[in-house]
Amino acid sequence: MKVREIKRLLSQVDNPALLFNKLLILEFIDGFSQNQNLTEKDKDKKGKDKGKEKRVEDVKKIDYINKFKEKVQRPELSPKVESYAIEKFRLKTAYRLVIGAGYPSFIENGFLFHHVYGIPYIPGETLKGLARTVFILSVAEAVKEETKLSKIEEELSEEAEGISQQIPKKISIILDDYTIENPVETFRKIFGSKKRRGQVIFFDAYPVEFNPSEHFEADIMNSHYGDYYQSGKAPADWLSPNPIHFLALKEGIDFEFSLGLAPLEPMEDNQEKLLLETARKLLKVGLENFGVGNKKRKGYGWFSDKTIGR
Numbered sequence: 001m002k003v004r005e006i007k008r009l010l011s012q013v014d015n016p017a018l019l020f021n022k023l024l025i026l027e028f029i030d031g032f033s034q035n036q037n038l039t040e041k042d043k044d045k046k047g048k049d050k051g052k053e054k055r056v057e058d059v060k061k062i063d064y065i066n067k068f069k070e071k072v073q074r075p076e077l078s079p080k081v082e083s084y085a086i087e088k089f090r091l092k093t094a095y096r097l098v099i100g101a102g103y104p105s106f107i108e109n110g111f112l113f114h115h116v117y118g119i120p121y122i123p124g125e126t127l128k129g130l131a132r133t134v135f136i137l138s139v140a141e142a143v144k145e146e147t148k149l150s151k152i153e154e155e156l157s158e159e160a161e162g163i164s165q166q167i168p169k170k171i172s173i174i175l176d177d178y179t180i181e182n183p184v185e186t187f188r189k190i191f192g193s194k195k196r197r198g199q200v201i202f203f204d205a206y207p208v209e210f211n212p213s214e215h216f217e218a219d220i221m222n223s224h225y226g227d228y229y230q231s232g233k234a235p236a237d238w239l240s241p242n243p244i245h246f247l248a249l250k251e252g253i254d255f256e257f258s259l260g261l262a263p264l265e266p267m268e269d270n271q272e273k274l275l276l277e278t279a280r281k282l283l284k285v286g287l288e289n290f291g292v293g294n295k296k297r298k299g300y301g302w303f304s305d306k307t308i309g310r
Contacts, residue, residue, distance in 0.1 A: 014118075015117075015118035016113055016118045016119065016212055017113035017114065017115065017118040018118065020105075020111060020113060020247075021105070021113070084201070084260040084261060084262065084263070085260065085261040085272045085273070085276060086258060086259070086260050086261075087258070087259040087260075087261075087276040087277070087279070087280050088256060088257065088258045088259075089256075089257055089280060089284065090208065090254050090255065090256050090257070090305075091254075091255055091257065091284070091287055091288070091303035091304060091305055092251070092252050092253060092254055092255070092303060092304055092305070092306075093249060093250070093251045093252060093253045093255070093301075093302075093303060094251060094288075094302040094303055094304040095251050095299045095300055095301075095302055096217060096219060096248040096249060096250060096251060096300050097120075097248065097249040097253070097292075097293055097300060097301050098111070098219070098246065098247075098248045098249075098293050098294040098295055098300050098301065099111065099112040099120060099121075099122060099292070099293040099294070099301075100112025100113075100293075100294075101246060101293075101294040101295070102294070108244055108246070109244065109245075109246035109247075111246070111247045114204075114206075119206065119207065119210050120207060120210065120249060121204050121205060121206050121207075122204065122205040122255065122292055122293070123204055124201070124202040124203050124204045124205075125202070126292055127202045127205060127257065127283055127292070128191070128202035130283065130286035130287070130290060130292060131190075131191075131202065131279060131282040131283040131286055132191050132282075133286065133290070134173065134174065134282045134283075134285050134286045134290070135173075135183075135187055135190070135191070135282055136149055136152055136153050136156070137149070137174050138171055138172065138173050138174045138180070138183075139152050139156070139167055139171060139183060139187075140152055141171075141172075141174050142167060142168050142171035142172070142183070143166050143167060144166070145166060147166075156184065156187050156188070156193070157193050157194055158193065158194050167183055167184055168183075169181065169182065169183075170183075171183045173281055173282060173285055174285065175285055175289050176281060176285050178278075178281045180278055186275070186278060189275060190275060190278065190279050190282075197262070197264060199261055199262050199264050199265075199275065200259055200260070200261055200262075200275060200276065200279045201259065201260035201261070201262055202259060202279075202283070203257075203258040203259065203260060205255050205256060205257045205258070206255065206256060207249075207253050207254065207255055207256075208254040208255065208256055209254070210253075214250075215249055215250055215253055216247055216248070216249065216250070217247075217248050217249070217250050218245060218246075218247070218248075219245070219246050219247070219248040220243055220244065220245050220246070221243075221244050221246070222241050222242070222243045222244070223241065223242045223244070224239065224241045224242075225239055226239065226240075226241075226242045227239050248300070255303070257280075257283060257287075259276055259279050259280060259283070261275060261276055287302070287303040288302065288303055288304060288305075289302075290302075291303070
């Protein structure tokens, strides 16, 4: 089967994941083979760089994937489970968001799309890890003696008695005035330990609406001294920069975050609400102050509940 025929078949689907992970490489091979104006050496460098930049733009411009504004609002994307208490909240991207840049990709930097729906999302395990980190940092802040975070995490997870004796009966979440009572037991109820399951479920987070042509942005990072990093040559001004193009979600995009409480043991309604509220606070503090995804130190992946505007 010819590449053009494969392209035609794939272009009939409305899934950005297929486009980004499968179709781009086929389009590049087709266009690259038709370029007769470059030498073999030029094709290897200039052709690839221009091709990658164009493919990043293509993901934004393809019209047939604009149907996802409707698909994101379908009921099956919103968790509805009987016997589970559910807590939801929304935050906006405060700057660009890059998820899954380390995944293998034809344009060097990947992007995480849902394998079924084909839309960007933040995995629940990522969100759980973020909330867990905020909790451990809060415990470390409350413990008077200097203790390694790994030691606190280990003893909380193994239900050891060492660090738990030093933790106050009440602690405050860092960067927030929310108080957690009985933090050791609360940690194990929310996140679990090696002896028990955690009761709070962190669901995947999805954009409330998603339109690739409006919400994607072509971003770039530019290594000016590639030969210095790769070959040990002097970082001189005459070295050629190496632009690397990648996809990013724009700021101001609403994401919905959902938490559930598994009925593993009998609890009063007020206890269920308290656990979910605590988990929501932990996650919200993490999203607003630490961020998720790649390039967090550059300001990517942070969220806000305020209207974004410059």
